[in-house]
Every structure is written in C-alpha cells, then in structure tokens.
Amino acid sequence: MTAAATSTPRTREALAELDRRDPLAGCRDAFALPEGILYFDGNSLGPLTHASRRRVREVTERQWGRDLIGSWNVHDWIHLPLKVGDRIARLIGAAAGEVVVADSTSVNLFKLLAAALALRPERRTILSEASNFPTDLYMAQGLADLKGAGVRLRQVAPGDLTAAIDADVAVVTLSHVDFKTGELRDMAAVGRAARDQGALVVWDLAHSAGALAVDLGGSGAELAVGCGYKFFNGGPGAPAFVYVARRLQERARSPLYGWLGHREPFAFEACYAPAEGIGRFQCGTPPILALAALDAALDVFDGIDLADLRRKSVALGDLFLDLVEQECAGMGLEIACPRDGERRGSQVSLRHRRGYAVVQALIDRGVVGDFRVPDVLRFGLTPLYQRHVDVWDAVAILRQVFETRAFEDPRYDRRGAVT
Amino acid sequence: MTAAATSTPRTREALAELDRRDPLAGCRDAFALPEGILYFDGNSLGPLTHASRRRVREVTERQWGRDLIGSWNVHDWIHLPLKVGDRIARLIGAAAGEVVVADSTSVNLFKLLAAALALRPERRTILSEASNFPTDLYMAQGLADLKGAGVRLRQVAPGDLTAAIDADVAVVTLSHVDFKTGELRDMAAVGRAARDQGALVVWDLAHSAGALAVDLGGSGAELAVGCGYKFFNGGPGAPAFVYVARRLQERARSPLYGWLGHREPFAFEACYAPAEGIGRFQCGTPPILALAALDAALDVFDGIDLADLRRKSVALGDLFLDLVEQECAGMGLEIACPRDGERRGSQVSLRHRRGYAVVQALIDRGVVGDFRVPDVLRFGLTPLYQRHVDVWDAVAILRQVFETRAFEDPRYDRRGAVT
Numbered sequence: 001m002t003a004a005a006t007s008t009p010r011t012r013e014a015l016a017e018l019d020r021r022d023p024l025a026g027c028r029d030a031f032a033l034p035e036g037i038l039y040f041d042g043n044s045l046g047p048l049t050h051a052s053r054r055r056v057r058e059v060t061e062r063q064w065g066r067d068l069i070g071s072w073n074v075h076d077w078i079h080l081p082l083k084v085g086d087r088i089a090r091l092i093g094a095a096a097g098e099v100v101v102a103d104s105t106s107v108n109l110f111k112l113l114a115a116a117l118a119l120r121p122e123r124r125t126i127l128s129e130a131s132n133f134p135t136d137l138y139m140a141q142g143l144a145d146l147k148g149a150g151v152r153l154r155q156v157a158p159g160d161l162t163a164a165i166d167a168d169v170a171v172v173t174l175s176h177v178d179f180k181t182g183e184l185r186d187m188a189a190v191g192r193a194a195r196d197q198g199a200l201v202v203w204d205l206a207h208s209a210g211a212l213a214v215d216l217g218g219s220g221a222e223l224a225v226g227c228g229y230k231f232f233n234g235g236p237g238a239p240a241f242v243y244v245a246r247r248l249q250e251r252a253r254s255p256l257y258g259w260l261g262h263r264e265p266f267a268f269e270a271c272y273a274p275a276e277g278i279g280r281f282q283c284g285t286p287p288i289l290a291l292a293a294l295d296a297a298l299d300v301f302d303g304i305d306l307a308d309l310r311r312k313s314v315a316l317g318d319l320f321l322d323l324v325e326q327e328c329a330g331m332g333l334e335i336a337c338p339r340d341g342e343r344r345g346s347q348v349s350l351r352h353r354r355g356y357a358v359v360q361a362l363i364d365r366g367v368v369g370d371f372r373v374p375d376v377l378r379f380g381l382t383p384l385y386q387r388h389v390d391v392w393d394a395v396a397i398l399r400q401v402f403e404t405r406a407f408e409d410p411r412y413d414r415r416g417a418v419t
Numbered sequence: 420m421t422a423a424a425t426s427t428p429r430t431r432e433a434l435a436e437l438d439r440r441d442p443l444a445g446c447r448d449a450f451a452l453p454e455g456i457l458y459f460d461g462n463s464l465g466p467l468t469h470a471s472r473r474r475v476r477e478v479t480e481r482q483w484g485r486d487l488i489g490s491w492n493v494h495d496w497i498h499l500p501l502k503v504g505d506r507i508a509r510l511i512g513a514a515a516g517e518v519v520v521a522d523s524t525s526v527n528l529f530k531l532l533a534a535a536l537a538l539r540p541e542r543r544t545i546l547s548e549a550s551n552f553p554t555d556l557y558m559a560q561g562l563a564d565l566k567g568a569g570v571r572l573r574q575v576a577p578g579d580l581t582a583a584i585d586a587d588v589a590v591v592t593l594s595h596v597d598f599k600t601g602e603l604r605d606m607a608a609v610g611r612a613a614r615d616q617g618a619l620v621v622w623d624l625a626h627s628a629g630a631l632a633v634d635l636g637g638s639g640a641e642l643a644v645g646c647g648y649k650f651f652n653g654g655p656g657a658p659a660f661v662y663v664a665r666r667l668q669e670r671a672r673s674p675l676y677g678w679l680g681h682r683e684p685f686a687f688e689a690c691y692a693p694a695e696g697i698g699r700f701q702c703g704t705p706p707i708l709a710l711a712a713l714d715a716a717l718d719v720f721d722g723i724d725l726a727d728l729r730r731k732s733v734a735l736g737d738l739f740l741d742l743v744e745q746e747c748a749g750m751g752l753e754i755a756c757p758r759d760g761e762r763r764g765s766q767v768s769l770r771h772r773r774g775y776a777v778v779q780a781l782i783d784r785g786v787v788g789d790f791r792v793p794d795v796l797r798f799g800l801t802p803l804y805q806r807h808v809d810v811w812d813a814v815a816i817l818r819q820v821f822e823t824r825a826f827e828d829p830r831y832d833r834r835g836a837v838t
Binding site for chain 1: 483556630792
C-alpha cells in the first residue's frame with residue numbers, strides 16, 4: 001500500500017489490487033454507505049455505521065421507550081459520558097480517566113480556556129492563529145469579553161505563533177490539523193515552546209481525532225477538545241469530548257458548574273464541589289440518543305491499529321494529489337495542502353477560482369467533498385471505508401467536471417447554502 | 420372533570436367515567452407506553468411518543484444514513500433549532516422568534532445570567548433562593564467565580580426573595596415550579612418586584628413548560644430557559660431552550676460566541692458578530708438526532724388547548740392528594756406540595772421518613788415516581804397520557820406498600836443509585 005506514496009499506479013486495476021491487500025478493507029462493511037456516492041466528507045460528517053443504526057433504535061425504542069427513567073441505572077446511562085470518553089482516550093493517546101464526552105466542541109473549548117486562565121491567574125493573553133477555526137477564535141473572544149480585566153485574545157500569523165508566546169500568555173489554542181489547508185501541527189514542538197514560557201496549550205482535535213494516531217500523552221499535551229461527528233462518525237451534532245491530563249485534573253476546573261460535574265450529583269447540595277477527575281468537566285444532562293450513536297460508532301475502531309489507519313490515509317492523500325497533478329493539469333487547480341504526507345492531516349485541499357461551483361458539480365456527480373471560503377475544495381480521507389479505487393474514480397469525475405466545464409452551469413452559482 | 424377538584428369520586432368506575440369524557444383522552448394514543456406501568460415520572464423523563472420513534476429512525480437511517488452532509492440543506496437541519504424554538508414558543512406564551520433550542524438547561528442559564536450581568540454592568544449580585552434547583556445555583560456560582568470583581572450569588576430563603584431585591588441585584592434567577600415542593604411561583608409578581616428595582620429575572624421553566632400555560636409574554640418576563648426532556652417528552656438529555664423577549668434581543672448577548680450564533684455562520688469571519696434575533700443564543704453544532712426527537716415529541720401538543728391541560732393537571736393533583744388523605748391516613752405520609760391546585764405545578768410531593776424505600780417499593784410494583792433528598796416522594800402529573808384511574812390505581816398500590824410494609828424490604832435500602 002505504501003507503494004502508492006512513492007509511485008502512483010497508473011491503472012485502476014493496480015489500485016483495486018491495493019484494495020484487496022488493504023488490512024483495513026473489512027472495515028468498510030461496518031458502514032451503511034449509500035449506493036453511488038463517493039463520500040469524501042467524513043471530515044464534516046462521518047457516515048452512519050450499522051452499529052449506530054442498531055444502537056439508536058435500541059436506546060430509543062427499548063431503553064427510553066420501555067425502561068424510561070430507570071434506564072439511567074439499568075442501562076447505566078449516567079456513566080456513558082465517562083465510558084465513551086475512555087474509548088476515545090485510547091484513540092488519542094490519552095489514559096483512561098483523562099477524557100469525558102460532554103456538550104459541544106465550542107462549549108468544551110470555553111471550559112478549558114477558562115480553566116487555563118485560572119491556572120495562570122497572573123497572565124492575561126489567550127494566543128491563537130488568525131487562521132484557526134473561526135468558532136475557536138470566537139469562543140476565546142467571548143471568554144475574554146466576559147472576563148474583562150484586560151484578558152484578551154491575540155491572533156498571530158501561523159508562522160509567528162511560537163515566537164509570540166511570552167510571559168503574558170496563559171494559554172495557546174490551536175487546531176491540530178488546519179481545517180482549510182489540512183496542515184498537521186507538531187504537537188510536541190508547540191507544547192515545548194509553550195511550556196518554556198510557562199503557558200498551557202488547548203488543542204482542538206476536530207480534524208485529527210479518529211483520523212490519525214494523536215499522541216496527547218506522548219507529546220506532553222495538557223488540554224484538548226474534539227468533536228464526535230467527523231472522523232468518529234458519531235452522527236450530526238454528536239457530543240464532543242474534553243481531555244485533561246491527569247496531572248492537571250485536581251487543579252483544573254470548569255467554569256460551567258453543572259450538576260453532572262458535581263462530586264455528588266444526586267445529593268443536591270447547595271454548594272458546588274467538583275467531582276474528582278475528568279468527570280468535573282461534564283455540565284448538564286447528556287444527550288443520550290446522540291451519545292449512544294457515538295458510542296456504537298466507535299466499535300469500528302476496536303482492534304484497529306492506528307498506524308495502519310495513518311499509513312492508508314497518507315497513501316490515499318498522496319494518490320489523490322498525484323492523480324490530480326496527472327489528470328487535471330492546466331485546469332486552474334492548485335494544491336492547497338502539504339504535499340508531504342507526514343505534514344498533512346487526513347484531507348486534501350485544492351484551490352480553484354470557481355471552487356464553490358466545482359464542488360457543487362462534483363456533488364451532483366456523486367463525489368461529496370466540501371467547500372471552504374474563499375476558494376478551497378476539501379476532500380476528507382477516511383481510510384476505514386475509502387478505497388484506492390474511490391480516489392481514482394473521484395479524480396476521474398473531477399477531470400470530467402473540468403473537461404465538460406460542468407461547473408459553469410448556473411445552477412452551481414453560490415447561494416446562502418450550508419457549505 | 421373539575422368535579423374532581425371539589426369532591427373526590429369514591430369509586431374507580433366514577434373516575435373511569437371522567438376519563439371517558441376527558442377532552443385530552445385521545446392524546447394517550449400518541450405515547451408508546453410500556454404495559455403494566457403507571458408512569459408518574461414525566462417530570463424527570465417524559466415517555467417516548469410514536470412520532471419521536473418514527474422520526475429518530477427517519478433522521479438516523481434515511482437523512483444521516485443516505486443524505487449525509489447534504490441533510491443540513493436538504494432536510495434543513497440548520498434551521499431546526501429555530502423551528503423547534505418557534506413550536507415551543509407557542510407553549511410558553513412567547514412569540515415566534517423569541518425561543519431557540521440549544522445546549523443544556525445549565526449552559527443556557529449561564530448564557531442568560533451572563534447576558535443579564537452585562538445589561539446591568541454597575542450591579543454585582545445574582546439573587547436566588549437557597550431552595551432553587553441546585554444546578555441553577557451552581558451555574559450562577561460558576562459565573563460569579565469566573566467574573567470575579569465582586570460578582571456574587573446571593574441565596575435567600577424563599578419568603579425573603581422579593582424583599583432582597585435591591586439596587587445591587589442585576590438578575591434574579593428562579594424556578595417557575597419548585598422541583599421538590601411543586602410550588603408554582605407568581606411570574607408576574609416576581610417580575611414586577613424585580614423591575615421596580617431595575618433587576619432582570621431569568622426563569623427556569625424545567626418543571627412548568629409543557630405542563631401548564633406558561634405566559635412569558637403576558638407576565639412581562641424578559642429571560643427564561645427550560646428543558647426538552649421532561650414535560651415536552653423530547654428524550655433523555657434532549658436539548659434545552661432559551662427565551663429572550665424581543666425587546667431585549669438586540670442588547671442581550673450570549674458569552675458563548677459559537678459559530679452557529681454568528682451573523683454569518685458560513686462566512687468564517689475572523690471576528691464574532693452575533694446573529695440578529697434569538698439565533699445568537701445558539702453556540703456549537705446542534706445534536707440533530709436529539710433535536711429531531713424533541714421536534715416530533717411536540718406534535719402531541721398540536722391543537723391542544725393548554726387550559727384543558729392545566730385543568731386536568733390540577734384535577735389529577737387534587738385527586739391524588741384527596742386519595743392519599745383518604746387511603747393512606749396514619750401511615751406517616753405528609754403532603755409537601757401546595758394543597759391549592761392553583762399554587763401547584765404539575766406534580767404532587769409527599770414526605771415520608773422512609774421515602775427512598777417507599778419509592779423503590781412503588782417502582783417494583785409498577786408505579787414510577789421519584790425520590791428527592793432527604794425524604795420527598797415526587798409524582799409528576801402528565802395530563803396528556805395519565806388517566807384519573809391511573810391515579811386511583813397508584814394510590815391503591817401506595818396504600819398496599821404501607822399495609823404490607825413492603826418498604827422495609829432490605830432491597831430498598833438506599834445506595835448510590837440515580838434517584
């Protein structure tokens with residue numbers, strides 16, 4: 001399979017042979033993929049697995065429907081956020097008891113940024129990159145506005161980040177994989193630079209968790225958040241997760257003192273006292289249907305070697321880019337992600353002046369990627385169900401969209417659509 | 420039906436006749452109630468409706484499964500929080516565009532308390548009652564701790580609340596119905612007392628929305644939150660809602676600057692700018708499976724006159740208390756809710772020294788209520804599916820539990836269970 005990374009096979013048959021030898025080939029059967037779709041949008045919404053389909057029915061119809069309120073005990077709903085957290089922990093290089101599922105990525109980021117500010121009370125700066133995922137920047141702005149007292153979000157250009165970490169920086173927040181360019185950041189190096197200045201880092205793993213072997217523990221990361229609905233295939237708006245390294249747990253505290261994060265949630269004490277451990281980063285009642293869908297979606301990762309996953313993801317990305325260069329030369333496409341697979345997350349990004357229309361034309365032809373302003377075509381690589389031949393077919397259709405100038409169809413003019 | 424409020428029929432047959440004449444009788448068919456259960460816990464987790472069961476399958480299997488990311492447009496997932504908000508608005512006396520569904524009740528309370536503090540920047544007190552729902556107090560404590568600068572939560576005894584509203588109170592927060600005693604607060608009177616002192620009020624409608632005709636607009640309420648999983652039957656951990664009166668919307672701002680609350684969520688602008696209207700109180704990506712379950716659960720309210728609902732709820736409560744007095748005299752039970760139906764929410768509360776064991780014994784015998792520390796037995800009244808004969812049967816079983824001293828069974832000793 002790694003052959004694809006060094007020399008692209010020139011025939012579909014050669015790629016089919018790679019697929020036959022793929023150690024992850026069997027995983028595809030776990031997904032309820034619709035016919036006739038090449039789905040390269042797992043980094044926006046992962047597809048349904050058969051396990052999630054069954055589990056949602058079970059939890060809705062038998063647990064909620066039949067066992068009602070008793071399900072919190074009988075089906076142990078109450079511990080599901082911690083149990084699913086432990087399953088995710090294994091996939092992001094964390095230990096059991098360091099991850100809990102709760103709320104949305106945005107809300108969790110707020111919790112951790114606030115916790116970090118409280119751990120560095122003499123510092124006032126939250127540092128990030130201007131190109132970071134917008135909602136992450138917004139949440140930091142909101143926290144700074146709420147705190148007042150000189151707390152601010154400082155945004156710098158990507159290249160300037162580590163140099164900008166100074167003695168006033170309480171916390172750096174950064175996406176592990178850039179949502180547009182797909183660039184993979186060096187978690188250990190950024191962490192070292194922050195630690196050298198006494199600052200903490202909150203990682204957003206939205207575009208890396210479930211797609212590559214994130215190594216929070218090995219790289220010394222203290223704090224991270226991530227989402228359940230992308231590479232973890234947990235369903236639309238699946239709950240997100242929070243990671244706090246064990247060594248910080250006793251001192252780190254969520255500012256959202258919800259009942260489920262209380263030491264004794266059912267004692268109904270008048271005063272808040274945070275639970276021991278990661279449980280304190282829970283807040284309100286968890287969305288059980290969504291959480292169960294996520295739990296079941298993680299089944300497909302059981303027994304998977306994340307190194308295999310990463311190897312195939314890099315191979316699919318190299319193949320995609322090789323084929324684009326080979327098949328779509330002179331069509332105005334530009335590669336917008338790192339060419340070096342080791343520096344790239346699990347997506348390829350291209351640029352084109354008519355990017356929005358090209359993406360719409362592709363979707364109409366069964367190749368589902370997505371568009372990011374102003375001109376980025378984004379294709380998520382999801383080695384659990386994608387085949388090498390899918391990449392071949394997708395690029396063939398991309399070439400056809402250009403050859404037929406299908407993207408000039410006025411139907412593909414930009415509207416206020418969800419992109 | 421209202422006859423029950425003044426003189427309790429002495430036979431089950433007379434109650435069955437009331438059920439036959441009940442204008443809400445047909446609603447019961449909308450629910451997928453398990454056989455052999457008398458479910459008096461709709462105020463902790465409402466039961467599954469057939470509509471929610473069908474809708475969860477549809478959204479999971481056909482929308483997510485088949486249409487994948489395109490569902491945000493094709494099935495208009497993106498506007499679901501506002502659409503479901505508008506449906507809830509009608510049920511709580513709000514106008515369209517004043518309610519949005521998002522996050523949990525706790526998180527929404529945090530948003531509104533922070534918004535209220537920002538609207539009264541010269542004031543530093545959040546005022547509540549010590550007997551308010553603990554998570555509401557915790558969230559207020561968390562916000563005060565995060566803000567610092569002298570912001571504090573002040574808790575007073577229930578009777579002292581209005582007198583305690585002074586010129587330093589930015590916001591009062593209160594449950595519309597007390598979770599233990601079931602006491603219904605006078606929303607208009609508290610609102611007037613607050614306004615007289617220039618303070619705002621954030622109402623928690625968790626135990627009133629869907630159970631009685633909440634009249635936010637008519638009582639001049641500015642801010643409220645509520646949950647989807649109790650009387651709205653939206654499923655375990657269903658998303659919650661936020662109400663902001665239109666006249667405050669332009670100035671009120673959530674401190675959780677999530678992308679979905681942005682004026683242009685898909686423009687990926689670097690700076691946060693809140694959406695016009697109630698949409699700004701959204702934060703991250705909404706949990707679509709859970710939100711769809713809630714949306715479908717609201718179908719049962721279509722065409723319902725909330726005055727009928729309230730009338731029947733009061734009648735069921737009066738009947739429950741009459742029967743307890745009649746059947747369970749001398750058994751150590753004490754009525755812990757207002758005897759006057761107009762001052763009571765949609766629940767009855769009793770006290771008993773062995774309350775926990777009594778509730779467990781009832782559950783074992785098919786009567787599902789719940790227990791609240793230290794000694795409260797709580798029975799939710801849900802007129803959409805409960806019958807007068809259900810109350811008769813429940814009290815008969817309660818009597819039997821006392822007569823046989825079933826609660827002394829050591830199996831019912833208190834453990835760390837979810838109660």
